[in-house]
Amino acid sequence: MAGTKAAPPSLSSGQNAHHHGARSRQSQEPMAAATQDHLPSSPAAAAADQPQAAAYIRLVIEQLLSRDTASDTGRIRLLLRRRPRGVVAASFPAAVTAALDDLEALYSKGSAPMAALARDAARSRRAGHEERLRRAASQRLAVEGPIRDLAAGIDAAGKRLGEEEAVVRRTQRRLLLLSGAVAEEADVGAVVSLVERLARAQGAEAALAVAMEAMKARHRRLLLQREAAEVAELTEISALEDIPQVARGRKEDDQLLREADDRLRADLTVLIECSVEPL
The missing domain is CATH 1.20.120 (Four Helix Bundle (Hemerythrin (Met), subunit A))
Known part of the structure; x- marks a missing residue:
C-alpha cells in the first residue's frame, strides 16, 4: 500500500445516484502481497x-x-x-x-446513510423503469397510426382487386363466347379490344396483388412492433409496482x-x- 493514492470510493459506488461523474480508482494489488514489504520493523x-x-x-x-x-x-x-x-x-x-x-x-x-442510500437507489431504479416505460409507450403510439392507415389501405386495395378480378372474369367469358362463333362471323375488332382489355385488367390485378402483399407484410411487422412495445410496457409497469414510492427529499x-x-x-x-x- 506504500505510495497508494487511489481515491476512496463513494458510499454509493456503483449506484450512480448522487455522483456528478464517476470517480476513477487505481487497480489494487492483492493486499496481503502489496503490504509485505511495509510491515513496520522494530x-x-x-x-x-x-x-x-x-x-x-x-x-x-x-x-x-x-x-x-x-x-x-x-x-x-x-x-x-x-x-x-x-x-x-x-x-x-x-x-x-x-x-x-x-x-x-x-x-x-438502519443508519441514516444506509437509509438515504436505499431511498436514492429506489429513486434511481424507479427513474430507470419510468424512462423505459415512456419509451415503450412512445414506440407503441408511434405505430398505432401507421397500423390503422395500412389496415385501411389493405381494405381499399382488396376492394379494387376484387373489381379488377371481376373485370378479368367478365372479359374472359366474352372472349370465350366470341371464340365459339363461326370464324367468318367473328368480329375481329371486338376480339382485339377484349384481348387488350383483358391484358389491362390482368396487369392492374397483378399490381394490386403485389401492393397488397407489401402492405400486409408491413402491417405484420408493425403489429409485432406494437406487441413488443406492449409487452415492454407491462414489464416496466410490473417492475414499478415492486419498487416502493419514495417521498421527496432528494436534496x-x-x-x-x-x-x-x-x-x-x-x-x-x-x-x-x-x-x-x-x-
Whole structure:
C-alpha cells in the first residue's frame, strides 16, 4: 500500500445516484502481497506481532477500494461486524479503532446513510423503469397510426382487386363466347379490344396483388412492433409496482450521502496511513 493514492470510493459506488461523474480508482494489488514489504520493523513491530489484525485492516482497505465489492454494502457490513476487536485494539492506535467504529456505524442497517442510500437507489431504479416505460409507450403510439392507415389501405386495395378480378372474369367469358362463333362471323375488332382489355385488367390485378402483399407484410411487422412495445410496457409497469414510492427529499438525502462520503474517505485514509506507516 506504500505510495497508494487511489481515491476512496463513494458510499454509493456503483449506484450512480448522487455522483456528478464517476470517480476513477487505481487497480489494487492483492493486499496481503502489496503490504509485505511495509510491515513496520522494530521498535514499531506491533502489527507484525498481530498478523491477524494487520491482515484484517488490509482486507477492509482492499474491499472498500475494489470496484467489485465497494458497492456491495451488505458484504462490507458483514466484514466490519466480524473484525477481531480485541486484536485490533491491542495492535493499532485508537484512531484505527475509531475509524473502524465509524465505518461500522456508516454501513449498519438502519443508519441514516444506509437509509438515504436505499431511498436514492429506489429513486434511481424507479427513474430507470419510468424512462423505459415512456419509451415503450412512445414506440407503441408511434405505430398505432401507421397500423390503422395500412389496415385501411389493405381494405381499399382488396376492394379494387376484387373489381379488377371481376373485370378479368367478365372479359374472359366474352372472349370465350366470341371464340365459339363461326370464324367468318367473328368480329375481329371486338376480339382485339377484349384481348387488350383483358391484358389491362390482368396487369392492374397483378399490381394490386403485389401492393397488397407489401402492405400486409408491413402491417405484420408493425403489429409485432406494437406487441413488443406492449409487452415492454407491462414489464416496466410490473417492475414499478415492486419498487416502493419514495417521498421527496432528494436534496436532504444527497446531503446525507455527501457527509457519509466525507466520513468514509477520512476513515479509509486513517486505515491506509496505519497500514503503511510505523505504529
